[in-house]
Amino acid sequence: MAIQISVFIENKEGRIRKAIDTLAKAGINIRALSVADTSKYGILRLIVSDNEKATKALEKDGFIVKENEVIVVTVPDEPNGLNSTLTVLDDADINIEYIYAFVGNEPGEAIVAIKVEDTQKAIEVFEKNNAKILKKEDIEKI
Structure with missing residues (x-):
């Protein structure tokens, strides 16, 4: 079993890139990702190299994060x-x-x-x- 991070993002230009950039600046390696979207928001699902560090970095940058x-x-x-x-x-x-x-x-x-x-x-x-x-x-x- 693994822990996946789900990042809730507005469905607007640059938001996915910003989340990915946040992880890169924190030195997090993305192992897998998936994006599900609706007209107003999206869920960026990630399996990363360090969940705790990734969650802290994303939350500090204003993202809502949930682990599954x-x-x-x-x-x-x-x-x-x-x-x-x-x-x-x-x-x-x-x-x-x-x-x-x-x-x-x-x-x-x-x-x-x-x-x-x-x-x-x-x-x-x-x-x-x-x-x-x-x-x-x-x-x-x-």
Whole structure:
């Protein structure tokens, strides 16, 4: 399991860049990101090298920040590789709230961050199916 930072930003020019710049100035490395938006605001979801430092820097710069648990799991980097992972969750009746992918270091592997309604149940299902769940230390090496 990993902790994701969600940054609430106004949907106007330069706000995403400002958040990214804040992290850069604090020496934070972004491992993954996703942006969801509406007409008035957006949510910048990030997996970073140092959550505590990132949260402090963003809040100091006026951003609203929330931390969420996500499961970061590897999937086969091949056609339909993601579906093999999604099937495991579907078969266990676990609802996915959102998902986003990022690049890892290992050949043949892709990485996805998954937010589900029942994190503990999903972890148990993944472990039962021999899925590779990344821990904080694994993510830091990416």
